[in-house]
Amino acid sequence: MFKKLEDLSKPTLLSKTGVKELKQSFNDQYPFFKEIEDEVFPKKANIQSFKLRSEYKVEIVQVDKDYICFTKEDLVIPHLKLVHKFPDLLIKQQVDAGAIKHILSGSDVLAPGLISQGGQLNPAQKGQVVGIYGEGKENAMGIGIMTANSDDIKKDPKGHAIQLVHHLGDALWQLSFK
Amino acid sequence: MSDSDDDIFKKKKPSKKKIEQQQKQKQPQQVEQQPQQLKQELNQPQQQLNIHKNPKVVIYCKVCTFPVEFCSYSKAPQECKEWLKTSFKDLYANLYPEDLKLEQEKQAAQQQPQQEQQQQQQGQPPEKKKKKKVKVTESEMVYIKVKERNRSKFITTLTGLEKHGLDIKEAQKKISKKFGCGSSINEKGDIELQGDLSAELEEWLPKEYPTIKEDMIAIQEK
Known part of the structure; x- marks a missing residue:
């Protein structure tokens, strides 16, 4: 899916409701997420998102310059570094x-x-x-x-x-x- | 550097600097913890499951960016090994026990021949690099520039085609027919194209004009 990533857009700040929805969908999919929620999304973090120009509805989320997850259609999929940590x-x-x-x-x-x-x-x-x-x-x-x-x-x-x-x-x- | 200076510093600018300092302090600690963790896992794999609320530290190879275990699947496993050897000796001993034995035997038995080998190895790699660099001179370079016009609109400019003896008007027509885009010729004699075509041009140019090789193409984004 990520063979080439040349058409990455400029980062935009995620809105508060956007963050809420993200957390909600994380919680729905992964029951273990509740225990690590504060570590993944610290309260005063700078949360940004990238959109791909050409391909599907894919959005990549970045927290304090660490890539955390990306969304594909309705699914939220964590980045491998996050999986290595937890x-x-x-x-x-x-x-x-x-x-x-x-x-x-x-x-x-x-x-x-x-x-x-x-x-x-x-x-x-x-x-x-x-x-x-x-x-x-x-x-x-x-x-x-x-x-x-x-x-x-x-x-x-x-x-x-x-x-x-x-x-x-x-x-x-x-x-x-x- | 005294402690009192640091304290004043923290009080004035608490938020960002503090976090950076904490991270710097953490890193050496994490490196020390890693070998201990590995030993624990080897002995008691079942108890480890309960402690996973805290983030686990994984060491990544600086050469191939994989976790250290996967270095053998990378493009240059030998370089990874040498890097591991110099930075994390304990891990190296854990991952490659056979290599260590072999090296120890070699060192004990044949000290002189190894020195000669090292000299040969040191001599070989620079030669390869030189060959690659000499081939491409600046007079042969083809530059592709991408400029953002709007949020989602782009202009790509091609410069340096005339150095390869190509007719610019013909090339312009060919490119605009191939990719179905509008094109024009600049005041300086460069080709301007509508849209972001950097990736496609990089593949297509060496196929169409064999005098242009992949090393000669450079992409600059603004």
Whole structure:
């Protein structure tokens, strides 16, 4: 999704209602967020948002020069750095060692990688945002959206299981190191 | 630098400076904590789950920007290793135990040959860099400038095409037909295009005119 980020607009301040809505949608999606709300959004923080000129309805949110999350349609998806800080925010799915290379270059997660030895499939529903972990690695390496229920994947392990949205080394990741 | 000076400083400008100072103080502490955390996780992975309310500190590689574990998947894993070795020795020992053993054996057995290798390695990389830099001279450069006209309207100007022996009028017509945009020729002899075409032009120019290579194109945004 973030292969190129050349058409980034100038930052605009988020309004108070905008921040409220953001927090609300965070709370709806991730139950763990309540406990870390004040750390992610400090009270006197400078909250800015970027819009992409060409592609879909994507908005990237920045708090005090740290990229926090981005919105895609109705979903709020955290930045990988935030997931590294608070690993319990997302449901964890683990893939086997052979799949790590392909995911870091931007491919989707296929079902056999989750079912085989070294993979781990935790219960999650279709459309939920999950963190993707690698076998033998401690930190998350990608964030994706489930394309099927976990029970269905167990029954019929074929095809795409998780749609990759954001991963280590993509344009959004590189933005946060400039 | 005395303590009293610092106190006065804080009282005058409390908000931003204070935060910066706190962050500076935090960073060295975090670096010290990291090896301890790793050891804890190795011993007691289950107890760690309860402490996650506080932010966890992850060390990122300065060469490839990945977390340190993923360095082996980057484009230049050797450079990452050397960086890790100099800055975080404990982590290096944790992540690459085999390499450490090998190096120790080497050092013990063959001290002289290693010095020669190092000299060779030091000699090689500068040569490569020189070759790349020599190829592109300024007289061959093609510049693409993007200027913002409105909030969402742009003008791109192309300069330096005539240095490659191209007819500017023909090139202007080709580009405007290819991308479907309005175009004009400047007083200085540059091509002006409607819209932000920097990314497309960067790909298309070397394909259409083989004398222009990718290294010769520079994008400047205003």
